[in-house]
Amino acid sequence: xLRVFVEMAEAxxxxxxxxxEKHLLLELVQNFSVVDNKETDxxxxxxxxNAWNDLAKEFxxxxxxxxxxEQLKQxxxxxxxxxxxxxxxx
Numbered sequence: 725x726l727r728v729f730v731e732m733a734e735a736x737x738x739x740x741x742x743x744x745e746k747h748l749l750l751e752l753v754q755n756f757s758v759v760d761n762k763e764t765d766x767x768x769x770x771x772x773x774n775a776w777n778d779l780a781k782e783f784x785x786x787x788x789x790x791x792x793x794e795q796l797k798q799x800x801x802x803x804x805x806x807x808x809x810x811x812x813x814x
Contacts, residue, residue: 738791741799745787749796750803752779752786759800 741749753759756775761768776793784790 738795739789741791745783745789745791746799746803748783748786749800752782753800 756779758768758771758775759779761772773793776797780791780793780796783796
């Protein structure tokens with residue numbers, strides 16, 4: 725049981741995305757149109773996953789902080805939803 729607590733204490737939380745990183749993410753996403761594809765078939769999902777992985781590589785090459793494809797996707801979805809709410813609710 726103590727081992728679990730030690731492992732949890734050693735786990736580090738990633739740093740928050742800076743404004744610069746968010747802008748970089750939005751710029752890079754524009755180059756990957758497949759990311760906005762609403763299709764959910766196997767081929768489309770594979771293409772989207774590959775695009776997110778490629779985007780993560782480009783992001784890491786352009787930023788001092790390394791981010792996974794999953795982290796980038798979560799931030800993009802959050803800000804995309806926030807953007808849509810601001811645009812359509814005001």
